[in-house]
Every structure is written in structure tokens, then in C-alpha cells.
Amino acid sequence: MSLVLVVAVGAGVGLVLRGGGSGGGAAGDGVTDPNTVVVKDEEIAELVEGHSKALASGDAKAFTSIFDQENTALVRGQARVFANLRKMPLAEKSYQVLRRQGRAEDSFGRGVKFTQDVAFVHRFAGIDLRPVAEWYRWTIEKASPHAPLVVTKVAGAPPTISGEESKTMYYPGPWDIWPDIAVVKAGSNLVLARPQDAALARRVAPTVSAAAAGDLAFWRKNGDPNAAVPAGFVVALVKGQAQLGRLFRTAKAEEAGISIGMPSWGVGDDTVKVGGTRVVMDTTTAFFKDDQGILEISEHELAHSLIAGLDSAEFSFLGRSKWIVEGFAEYVAGRDRPITENRRFPEGRAYLQGRLAMPFEGTLPTNALWDFKGMTNTNYFMGHLAMRFIAEKYGERKLVEGVVAAYRASGDDSEAAMFQALGVTKAGFERQWAGYVRAQLA
Incomplete structure (x- = not known):
């Protein structure tokens, strides 16, 4: 059993890609042949912007319309994502264009298929210090010159550099893989759980709230009052290490709990490199045998999250x-x-x-x-x-x-x-x- 803090090496990695762009430059520049199938940056931007507006306005039909309508499992899954996200108390939420790979132009009139990485930028109200991003990899197809773009597959985008522990960038969130989400308030904190664990989440919530209050009181007594520390935390409950390694990351898990630091979106000159954290705890461990154990693991993981925003996020060899x-x-x-x-x-x-x-x-x-x-x-x-x-x-x-x-x-x-x-x-x-x-x- 171990409890570890994971903060991405180089918290600003990939953020320079904000605003779009493709792996091979802007597609379609100078194209005049009407038979050419081409995907322009403007089309990608319009697709992603429309997806953001659909989520913000609560338009489920528009949200799912960009996906392959013949793939009922994909559409049903994204409808579930939409419903889950609508339950989240997010102060900010939007989709932003990242990198593109693959053939986005064909001179012979054939359809094109490529991958487009998209950031789901979001901020939990009263919890995240800055907006953070989960990275998706969409597979997109365009069948003919005037056909619409269709998303045929959704997965997690891999890291931009090799050597990362996780195979995906903060994917999947519980909204991606859980059929429904129980959202339980715990003071200024949130406890997220699968529907079948809703009763456990309600039982755990007061202890999580007490742990957060204790950690924050310790900071107020001993820390810099002007430092960037959160006022609350997001805690997700899972069962077993397989689930522990498959939430906000894709990695082999050997811990009982983890605090996952997420880079601030669009860091720039901002001194806060880690905009928020996601705490995940395995409820099958010995810590969950009694309230004292739950308090202990909660205080430990929330202590990591408490000071994550002070992390320099500079690359280092040994860490x-x-x-x-x-x-x-x-x-x-x-x-x-x-x-x-x-x-x-x-x-x-x-x-x-x-x-x-x-x-x-x-x-x-x-x-x-x-x-x-x-x-x-x-x-x-x-x-x-x-x-x-x-x-x-x-x-x-x-x-x-x-x-x-x-x-x-x-x-x-x-x-x-x-x-x-x-x-x-x-x-x-x-x-x-x-x-x-x-x-x-x-």
C-alpha cells in the first residue's frame, strides 16, 4: 500500500497548442479543385465551438449531433457524458482545439480520416484555482468535399512527451465511464461516486469535510495567507486498484489513494502551474474499515492537494x-x-x-x-x-x-x-x- 502524489512533469506541456493548428500546417491552403476533400482549421474550430455551446446551453441533441449517428453505442455513450457533465458544478466549461494528426486532405475526392485532440477545459466552482483540461482524441471523418465532419471515435489523448506514467492526459473522468454519478456535497468539497456507492459517499462526506477543514485550519495557522491554496477539493471513490488506475489517468495503480495534479490551462506568466487536483480513493483498502481510517487517508491526500498549486512544475530527473x-x-x-x-x-x-x-x-x-x-x-x-x-x-x-x-x-x-x-x-x-x-x- 502506498499513497502518492502525481503531478505532471512540466505542467505547461501542450498548452502552447491552445487555439488550434494541425500536425502539418493549415489544411486546404490554396485548394481550388472542387473534387478535393479538405478539412480546414475553420471547420475544426466551428465543430469544437458548437460542441461547447451545446454543453453550456444544455442542448443534448446538438451535443451528440457531431458523432456518427449510425454508431448507436457511441451516441448513447456521449449522451451519458453530457448528462453526467450537466450534474457537475462547473464554473467554466468548454472544448478547445489541440493538435491534429493524419490525412486531412485528398485530391482524388476520397473521404479523409484523421485524429484531432481536443481539450475539455473546466473549473469546479469554489475548488479549482484555475481552469484545467482533460484531453480527448477524436477520430474524425469527412466523406466528400461538402460533407460535414463526423466524429467516429472518442478516446483519451496520449501525453505529448514520452516517459509519462499515465497513457492518457487526465482521461477518463468519471463522466466518461460511469453510467451515472452521485454528487455529494461535503462542506466546500465534492464526493463523486458511482450510483451503487451513493450511500457510501454520503457516509464518507462528513469525514472528508472534517479532513478538509482540519488541513485548511493547519494551513491558516502556519502557512502564507497570500499563497494560492484551494478552499475545497474534489474526491472520487472507486473500488479496487484497477478502477484507481483508470480515473483521471490510465496507469497501473499500487496506491490506496492518490492526488492527481492537473496543469492550469493557458499558463502563460501565471505563477499557478497546477490549477487543480483530483483525489481518488480506493474504498476496498483497510483505511475504509472505520471512520478513523477514512479521516487519515482523506487528510493525507487533501494535504497533497492543499499545496499542489505551489508546485513549480519544473522538469526534474529524479523528481x-x-x-x-x-x-x-x-x-x-x-x-x-x-x-x-x-x-x-x-x-x-x-x-x-x-x-x-x-x-x-x-x-x-x-x-x-x-x-x-x-x-x-x-x-x-x-x-x-x-x-x-x-x-x-x-x-x-x-x-x-x-x-x-x-x-x-x-x-x-x-x-x-x-x-x-x-x-x-x-x-x-x-x-x-x-x-x-x-x-x-x-
């Missing part, structure tokens, strides 16, 4: 130090309970006693060995103890200052930024921290 990222979330979730009550305490003691795959040598966990031979839970616990030590020695305000400094630095420089904020060297910190760990686990 932000996990002992800082996970240690902070663990600290926020467990700060009011004795360390001996932590579910990972026995593993921490076994680590200190040399009974695990690696011996305790008084050094902080590294990203490279974070998941080495079953050490993941232990490394979470060590990160937690690092944050407890900082809070006790320097105070919670200095802890928050150090974490924020680490987030605002590039991932590779995050650890150095933390120690600079604390005014200590890494070697000096580890010496003191190692003594603290031994005292806590004795």
Missing part, C-alpha cells in the same frame, strides 16, 4: 524528494496522534532493529530506493518522523516554510531548498534526526 512530499502529507494526517499509534510504527521499529531489507543508517530515504524490497511503508514513516522532528525543533511554521520552498524549487533542488529554509546542512540535519528516530522507536 521532488518523496520524504518531503509524503512526509508532509503523513505529518498533516497524523500530527494530533502519538507516533506509537501510527499504523507503520511496527515497521519503523523493525527497521531500527535491522530486521528489514535495509539497515537503518541514519540517512533520509532516497527516491531511487523508495520502493526497494518492500521498504515503501517504512520510507513513508521515516518521512513522517522527519517532519515531526522539524516541527518539534523548529516549529510548524518553519516546517511549512521548508515544504513550500521545496515545492517552489525544481524537483532536483527540493531537498536543498528545504535545508536552506531550515538553516542547516543535510549532514547536520541527518545527525540530529537519526538521534530523534532512535529515541522515538526505542
